[in-house]
Amino acid sequence: MTVVTDPNTRTLAPTAAGGVLQSMHDSLVIARRNLLRMMRIPEVVIFGLVQPIMFVVLFSYVFGGSVNVGGTFSATAYREFLMAGIFAQTVTFATAGAGAGIADDMHKGLVDRFRSLPMSRGAVLTGRTLADLVQTALTVVVLAIVGVLVGWRIHHGVPKMFAAFALLLLLGYAFSWIGALIGLTVRTPEAATSGGLIWLFPVTFVSNAFVSPDKMTPWLRHVAEWNPFSATVQACRTLFGNPGVVHSNAWPMEHPVWASLVWSVLIILAFRTLAVRKYRSATA
Template identity: 75%
Template sequence: MTTVTPAAPRVGVPKRRGAISQSVRDSLTVAKRNLIRMLRIPEMVIFGLIQPIMFVVLFSYVFGGSINVGGSTSSAAYREFLMAGIFAQTVTFATAGAGAGIADDMHRGLIDRFRSLPMARGAVLTGRTLADLVQTALTLVVLAVVAFLVGWRSHENLGKVLAGFALLLLLGYAFSWIGALIGLSVRTPEAATSGGLIWLFPLTFISNAFVPSDNMPTFLRHIAEWNPFSATVQAARELFGNLPPNYKAPDAWPMQHPVWASLIWSVLIIVAFRTLAVRKYRSATA
């Protein structure tokens, strides 16, 4: 007679974490690592604050009173017109830092160490861009205080003001993915810094950030009106209540509906450049 041996109970197999939850967890871990690094190197934050503060002071007092805004050449009118442009320029210029940081991680082999760990592939880039977003938010807070001290005021309720800053941060986050792609495409952090800035200057100056686009040559005016940077600047001015008196928006759709245009542009940039950056990351570390 044979004896039937009962089957051994199955040892519980841990449930595999969902891909989304793992990606979120890994992204936050990488973001925490980058934030700790920023705290240990405070000069990174300090130097990042100096440039936008200089822009606020110089533009306010050098150009204030010499540029006609809504029929007025007063310094106060120009400061209110200017600040949304300075805020937007600050969040987009963070692109260079994002690209340089990722290029530095690639250069020092840190990305290869991350690749050897069982973590989501896109988490390294997402974590880095989230950490840059936190630093950008801190910069905006300091910049808003400086702007208040030089005479900038908002004329809308707190909800609209916060919505304006949210659109600015969304644009900054979108541009950080452009920086991530640049950082993965070059060999050195210095090249990433140059590559991150060289295209930003024409983007920010061929816009409505510092002067009204009305007096630009026709072809430049069309570029400025459809510039994603201009859409966010216009939306911020509208939400801050900083549009010039008797202002009439240009006929271009982004200037007529700047909040929607800003949202659409930022989301499209995030989707497109995150896809390209993650693909580049995978091919660069394959």
């Protein structure tokens, strides 16, 4: 049998249906895929929980009682002071995992398979960051339980507690886009992990997370007070009613809740734009 082919017929590559709803649907499909993958590799989730728990226990019992918080060397006061910093550190350190995951997908050619489907280009990255957000939320819940066990308490009610956790997750989601950009830029998952951690250490430690900026030299104190990480830590301490709220003329320290929101939204807008642009150029 002879098959006659029309020379005017062309093979078209799949194209994504436009619209915000289609993009949201595609993002949720990718997020579900990544969540299922996490469930099938439980050791990734377990190891992600162990590190912040170790930080809480070690800092609480090693430094507790030796750091002046609010004019006192009380171990209980330091543990309440510490938890906001540990929460913020935990959600931002998840950035390294996000970058490594995206770099791994790129390295294995999984992204090329996604390109063959009629889906939104930004959905691959959005779905990955949403899945990481769910894992981060689980880690925060476990960390809060451990914090209560070592003496951490909230003093301003449950609604403000949930507001503080929402700010933490928003910061973690914002930083995950930085990790996504790093994962798209480097060639291997190992490089993405290293690149994701190098900049996180100065961001988390040049802040008000573990010591008051008042103890720092003047120029370093100004850096710490305008650090987006510090704004979220200050907001959490304010909402939790924990000690260690910094009194400063810097706008982020005077209005930490608004500063945390503004910083997180700006980071998402900037780095999501850069990451999606990099993704399109890398897979073009």
